Amino acid sequence: MPGAPGTSGRVRTAGGRRAVAGSPYGGCAGAGGNAGPVVASEPAAGTSTKAHTARVGAGQGRGLHEGAGQGSGMAGSGSGTGPGSGTGPGTGTGPGTGPGTGPGAGGRRSAPRRQAAREPAARTYARALPVVPVRARGLTIEGADGRRYLDCVSGAGTLALGHNHPVVLDAIRAVLDSGAPLHVMDLTTPVEDAFVTELLRTLPPGLADRARVRFCGPAGTAPVDAAVALARAATGRTRVVTVTDAVTVTDAVTDADADADETFLDDDHGGGPGRERPAGLLLEPVRSEAGVRPVPDGLVRRLRARAADRAVPLIVDETGTGVGRTGAYWAFEHSGVTPDVLVLAKAIGGSLPLAVVVHREDLVEPDRTAGAFRGNQLALAAGAATLAHVREHRLAEHAATLGGRMLTGLRALAAEFTCVGDVRGRGLMAGVELVAPDTAPDVAAHGARPGTAVRPGTAAHLATAVRRECLRRGLIVDVTGPRANVVRLLPPLIVTEEQMSAVLDRLTDAVRAVDRDRPGGSVPLRGKRGPR
Template sequence: MAVTEPAPAAATAAHEGILRRQAQRESAARTYARSLPIVPVRARGMTIEGADGRRYLDCLSGAGTLALGHNHPVVLEAIRKVIDSGAPLHVLDLATPVKDAFTTELFATLPRELADDARVQFCGPAGTDAVEAAFKLVRAATGRDGLLAFTGAYHGMTAGALAASGGATDVRVTRLPFPQTYRCPFGTGGERGAEIAARWTEHLLDDPKGGVPAPGAMIVEPVQGEGGVNPAPDSWLRRMRDITRDRSIALIADEVQTGVGRTGAFWAVEHSGVVPDVMVLSKAIGGSLPLAVIVYRSGLDLWQPGAHAGTFRGNQLAMAAGSATLAYVRENRLAERAGTLGARMIAQLQALAADHPSIGDVRGRGLMIGIELVDPEAAPADVTAENGCAPPPDPALAAAVQRECLRRGLIVELGGRHSAVVRLLPPLTLTDEQATAVVDRLADALRAAERSSHRRTAAGRPADPGSLTRKTP
């Protein structure tokens, strides 16, 4: 697989100038720009064209925001229609025809048991705003401040959302084990590991000496994204629903990245049949524009007027784009296609692993796929009944693969505890040909990275994982 063609000198100079000014002017907290030094100027579907004239297949999709890819015709038409109508673009939380249409379409996609008894709160532009709103909602409704969250979780970058994410130290948030097959914390993996994790949770909550602050809610991702693409086992998620229901604890499903068909069901909780008390929604529901909501059971709707507000709750363009996206995914059964195509890609990547010991695990659900890269020559880091001896993660190799992918015109993301998981989040409109190209380019990039002497430090040891860690803003 050849790398992308060299760009003309003038285009390259303009491209490099923009990147140089960005580095000089923008915050040290910038993330994607560090590992993806491109300057997008045009995009359509899965393809991005940079200022240097090079084209890329985008498997980042705005961190899962672009369910239909870039500039899909139905999204652009919906936006133009609002602009041409003369409708106000900013209305706080006032009722509008655009908002009514969005809410109607959203409720049509929800699990029926929730939709029939649901309320919706428009929270602000980002998923982290919706997470904060969900916490405020359940604390107001239950009178309890305690929160249950899971190891490896990621819920956003505001203070409350970070407190519930993996690595935080907020003592009000109780950390529970999230089941994993490849790196099971109990050394078993599979159904047995999930069962132990569920029993641990149940015992801890019922132990009068467990030290758990009275919890108002449990928040869980049906598939941990930033945590390394770890799907929650369906049986385990059902146990979490039973455990929370029996103890009057609200169950919050964070569907910010998994929602709108990404995992092969419209909402990822539908795989398990679980109906949560609260759903946190953002990213794809705005059709590429900023929008975040929570949907919850009416019995929780006990907060006072003005208890949660925000200036940008009434983004009419985002609601129009979101309505068009939700309807298109539903009418064209893109969730079902994501499940079929994702399973095919996972199988192809697992076949690739047979020839590459540096691929420790391939996992995911639908078009939310992760490839964990490891150092097969190092001493095992984890031992499980399912996978035997799992080598330690290799973040330096993952970073090298990401760079080689970019050289071949493929944009990928890194995630996981050590940034050693190559993540694929292509749009749901991915064609069969594009799916094949993604796997082929990734395979070629892996071969090149494995041969490269630059993926390790001069001492021959992997680069510091902390220097590679990145989170979704």
């Protein structure tokens, strides 16, 4: 690798010349996968682990200290039993390790209380999952209290390789050690070139051969907004139809023999305002936030054909489904279609913020793309390493195999417990719908209505209770769906058979506890099970 920049404010280019910061440059190697599979192991129960931060906070608590140099904390003094020591108001020195106690030792455990007073109540995950993570590897998170958890949230799907995978960490270190700038907007860099090259390698030929890749801001809905803006600029039209609209209008199209009316993609010849031919058809292969609902492959193919006939670009949003999550590298591959526009985010950044829109070269682009952080070099390096590792180690196939086992185990819950309704998903992306048989039919089927309190006995209450019981058993899961009554599991692609068994066992125990304690108690199912 070229050396670090010399004079302040300048960078070294790939050719060895110095240039003002902000020009195209070289200086960091492209990221790639390692030569063989990397299996992340977790420490045995009771094994000491080491924290790399100084202890802060008031009150007694146990902790582990490690590090050379200084750390800062809240007022107070504390000491460790290892070779290192800490004195004074929050400063500590020494390369020692070992358990320690003192006013600074329990600070991380009190972090949730401090943050509750500092941040708004809208922080959903902090309220639902009162865990203070301090270390993580693969599927496992360790909290400040020393407990270990199996993480089936995976950063809402951003962690395809789990926490702190070696190939991701190595790629990030390579950029940091190279001395290259960390952020240069969308200027061409060796890291960006390596990422785009690897990304195109994963796409089917029909798209990769004529694709353009554009980066956009990774925040919120920015990549979808960029894709919609592209479709509008290319067609000169404004209306965009989403797959939820399509399913509502053409519900019968899921029947292969049905001749459904799909006029929602047609021009409206005098039929009223707002019915122009759409600028685009937006489809999410698995509607994760809608309760993990896969769109049937037959419907996807029908929509692709109709959109092509009417010159309506098909936009496929793979934000939550891409990079092997559903058992194919890209979820649209299950149906055999090729989109005109592809929206990518989450897992493509290798745990760091990154968003990309891939589109056909003949679509006219807007004049500008918003997003100051679309040139994050660390995210590009981590993303290239992740894409390569998933491809080289066939982790999409692994997700299909383990995902099939996961869905089989989850469907066994539905066969045993009356509080479990539909189980659905694809690959390592699953949703378990909770129902309340003793409540009104509409509430039982869909949970609490939006905007209402979660009441005991409702489906949303049951889903929340299952999440809580899972956490008590060392399993982190999410709750999603418009009625907040679907428990969602998104384990990383590197999950092992043994870990999957542990996930299913802990979830089963949690559901059993909730089913036993819910109002009315257990209800026998088809005479196979009596009250507990």
